[in-house]
Structure formats: structure tokens, C-alpha cells
Amino acid sequence: MDLHKFPMDSINCWLTFESYNYNNNEVRMRWNQPTPVLKFKEINLPDFYMVNHSISIREANYSAGLWDELTVHFHFQRRYGWYLLQGFYPSFLFMFTSWIPFYLGPKAIPARTMIGVAIDWWILCGMTFIFASLVELAAVGFKMRNEGRATFRVKDLPKRGGRGGKRKNALVSCERLDHYSRIAFPAIYTLFNVVYWTYYMFIAKSTT
Known part of the structure; x- marks a missing residue:
């Protein structure tokens, strides 16, 4: 979290999925296409709103082998209306x-x-x-x-x-x-x- 632009700042969050005990020789992980991320309802936060999200996949190299890592990136923007009213x-x-x-x-x-x-x-x-x-x-x-x-x-x-x-x-x-x-x-x-x-x-x- 970088607060140098507060309250006009944004936040990036990453959520990573990975097998706990099985490497790629036993389990392969892939995103479900064409809609890998489903929003069951609109996300409403008091201080932020979600701008967009993106997905990625990579192979992580550990001593026990390779693991698939599925990561979803959420980009949030701060709601600065309250700060405009109270501060500016x-x-x-x-x-x-x-x-x-x-x-x-x-x-x-x-x-x-x-x-x-x-x-x-x-x-x-x-x-x-x-x-x-x-x-x-x-x-x-x-x-x-x-x-x-x-x-x-x-x-x-x-x-x-x-x-x-x-x-x-x-x-x-x-x-x-x-x-x-x-x-x-x-x-x-x-x-x-x-x-x-x-x-x-x-x-x-x-x-x-």
C-alpha cells in the first residue's frame, strides 16, 4: 500500500491459488475459461471500489518440483469523496x-x-x-x-x-x-x- 497519493491512491491485491502437497507431476492447475473469476454480487466497500481484475498463471520452482500458481489481481481505487468533503x-x-x-x-x-x-x-x-x-x-x-x-x-x-x-x-x-x-x-x-x-x-x- 503506497499512501503518497492519499486520498487519490489505489490498492493492488493479489490472491494466489496453489496445491498444498502435490506438484505438477500429480496435479495441474488451470483457470476455467472463458470466465475464470465470477462475482456473485457487486462488491461494495466503504473506502474503496474495485476498478478491474486480471488473472495470471506461472510455475513456481521448489526443491520438491514445480507447482502451478494461479493468481488473480484486484485493482481497487479509494473513494475520496469523504476526504474532499471533510478535508479539502x-x-x-x-x-x-x-x-x-x-x-x-x-x-x-x-x-x-x-x-x-x-x-x-x-x-x-x-x-x-x-x-x-x-x-x-x-x-x-x-x-x-x-x-x-x-x-x-x-x-x-x-x-x-x-x-x-x-x-x-x-x-x-x-x-x-x-x-x-x-x-x-x-x-x-x-x-x-x-x-x-x-x-x-x-x-x-x-x-x-
Whole structure:
């Protein structure tokens, strides 16, 4: 599975049939012609749809002889409509909204500034929260990795008091950081939404 083109990617699946115990001297396998693959009903998957399928046959060389291998190849394409609606469409709205000031005219400077600043603050704060969560994840991983390396360096040395306590304290501190983040991030983002929408829906309207 190659996800470089996600969500416009496709998946190739291969299903191979082969005799378990008998080689070609005892059993020969061939595809049934003219319809080797029958679909009893239409295949409907939530994330993919089948584009086509193809068949092939080859002889596999093993130490015990030759075996016929019958392979059917299924080509699936991802249904990217959901990703367009949930991922690309909101981004389009951001872009289209940012173009509105171009049509307000040069005399509507306050309105132009209001739209630009409001959108900029929303996007900037959202990106800041995402970046902060990645920083927290990196900090926890870095601290745990450093503690693991330190433990590895001294594993052959005589045991001394306090080493296990340091390792335990490091684990506890990382868990405490995750615990605080689980509370702080949603709380701060909720507070930001309250302040943001209160200001731009009520305070900013009354002052313009």
C-alpha cells in the first residue's frame, strides 16, 4: 500500500491459488475459461471500489518440483469523496472567504481588515494548537529515549541506589505531562473559542 497519493491512491491485491502437497507431476492447475473469476454480487466497500481484475498463471520452482500458481489481481481505487468533503472543502472555504475583501472596495478598509484579521487569528491559533501537541509528543519521546539510553549505558555497571528511582520518576513525569495536556489543550481551545466568537460576533459588531 503506497499512501503518497492519499486520498487519490489505489490498492493492488493479489490472491494466489496453489496445491498444498502435490506438484505438477500429480496435479495441474488451470483457470476455467472463458470466465475464470465470477462475482456473485457487486462488491461494495466503504473506502474503496474495485476498478478491474486480471488473472495470471506461472510455475513456481521448489526443491520438491514445480507447482502451478494461479493468481488473480484486484485493482481497487479509494473513494475520496469523504476526504474532499471533510478535508479539502473546509480549506476551499478558508481560501474563498479570504478573497471577499477584494470585492468590498477600497472605501471598506475596516471591513477588509476585520475579515482578514478574524480569519488569520482563527487559522493561526488552530495551527498553534496542532504544533504545540506535536511539541509535547516530541518532548515526551525525547525524555523517554534519553532515559532509555542512559539505562543502557550503565546496565553492566554495579547497581547503585537511586537509578531505578530516576527511571521511575522520568516515567511518572512523562505521564503527568500527558495528563496535564489532556486537560489543558481542550480547556484552552474551548476558552479560545469562547473569546473568539464572543469578540467577533458581539463586541466587534458593536464597535464598527
